[in-house]
Amino acid sequence: MSQSFYPSQLIDRFGRKVDYLRISITDRCDFRCVYCMAEDMTFLPRAQILSLEEIHQLAIAFAELGVTKIRITGGEPLVRKGALELLEKLGQIESLNELVLTTNGSQLASTAQALKKAGVKRINISLDTLDADKFKAITRTGDLQQVLSGIAAAKSAKFERLKINSVILKNRNHHEVCGLVQFAVDNEIDISFIEEMPLGIINEHNRGAAYYSSNEIRSDLAKRFQLIASIEKTGGPSNYFKVADSSTRVGFISPHSENFCHTCNRVRLTAEGRLLLCLGNEHSVDLKHIIRSHPGNSAILKKSIIDSMQIKPEKHEFKLHEQPVILRHMNMTGG
Numbered sequence: 001m002s003q004s005f006y007p008s009q010l011i012d013r014f015g016r017k018v019d020y021l022r023i024s025i026t027d028r029c030d031f032r033c034v035y036c037m038a039e040d041m042t043f044l045p046r047a048q049i050l051s052l053e054e055i056h057q058l059a060i061a062f063a064e065l066g067v068t069k070i071r072i073t074g075g076e077p078l079v080r081k082g083a084l085e086l087l088e089k090l091g092q093i094e095s096l097n098e099l100v101l102t103t104n105g106s107q108l109a110s111t112a113q114a115l116k117k118a119g120v121k122r123i124n125i126s127l128d129t130l131d132a133d134k135f136k137a138i139t140r141t142g143d144l145q146q147v148l149s150g151i152a153a154a155k156s157a158k159f160e161r162l163k164i165n166s167v168i169l170k171n172r173n174h175h176e177v178c179g180l181v182q183f184a185v186d187n188e189i190d191i192s193f194i195e196e197m198p199l200g201i202i203n204e205h206n207r208g209a210a211y212y213s214s215n216e217i218r219s220d221l222a223k224r225f226q227l228i229a230s231i232e233k234t235g236g237p238s239n240y241f242k243v244a245d246s247s248t249r250v251g252f253i254s255p256h257s258e259n260f261c262h263t264c265n266r267v268r269l270t271a272e273g274r275l276l277l278c279l280g281n282e283h284s285v286d287l288k289h290i291i292r293s294h295p296g297n298s299a300i301l302k303k304s305i306i307d308s309m310q311i312k313p314e315k316h317e318f319k320l321h322e323q324p325v326i327l328r329h330m331n332m333t334g335g
């Protein structure tokens, strides 16, 4: 099949344009956040995860099909050996407008400058609390100071934008939302609050009981900050507000209280090479099998990607108060 037969954009059966790919380059992580993983996790053997060359090959195929934004995530992407080299190669794909990264920040102090040089435009850094003991308790293994140093290094490297991602759990860190926004304002960065999603079985807490809605967070913040509603969209599910007299935007990712599926523009590639059409469903295509069965055949690969649009579900199936139907933990797909 010649190149000209391919559509220049991926469109699903609901007419949504898919131009954003998230790639989990590893399921491994140096943290064990209580909402993301069970304490005792088994990770995939190396042979089962995509090689860096395979990830590069897949990224090129998606870019040729109109994907203009790629987010590298994990697991913790920066603990994978060769992550920087991969980012450098991805940064050279001309049609990609945005190469961005989500990280827990633990490795940023030593990698921020190299990431900027590789062409990473923006970074999301997870930070749920500013209290060192609580940070240790939520991440199970993390060190707050290391992450704060990482954020400082990222600031010095002058990315286009930095954003904090905070998952808010009732009676855990919900009373810290004002402090987190103040931290973002002081550092001239953005922040998004995320409602916990029921992905994978965890025993550490009851997800229904820990639910703290975006509306509750918004009214907590309104007591201290003036939030100005913004019509600005960043190509994601966040609803944005500007904090008056600052450059900080506050976003709310509300899978439970505000369904955003009708605007979905993204698909996700898991560490083991499964193209996941929706975070809250299991519809997927095994792209690893396709590239390993047809090495170097980009025509077959691209046709599989185009065909996958036919099984992208209309919306997620998260049910907060029931046992999760989605057994994969967030580290498989990268949030």
Ligand code: SAM
Binding pocket: 029, 035, 036, 037, 073, 074, 075, 076, 077, 102, 103, 104, 105, 124, 125, 126, 165, 166, 167, 194, 195, 196, 197, 198, 199, 330, 331, 333, 334, 335
């Ligand atoms: N390790 C990196 C990090 O923590 O930023 C990247 C991967 S992590 C899975 C991506 C994002 O997903 C993080 O902001 C994390 O807080 C969020 N996350 C993890 N599990 C979640 C869950 N069950 N519900 C909502 N967000 C979750």
Ligand code: SF4
Binding pocket: 029, 030, 031, 032, 033, 036, 037, 074, 075, 076, 104, 126, 330, 331
């Ligand atoms: Fe690791 Fe990120 Fe999951 Fe925390 S949220 S365990 S840092 S992958």
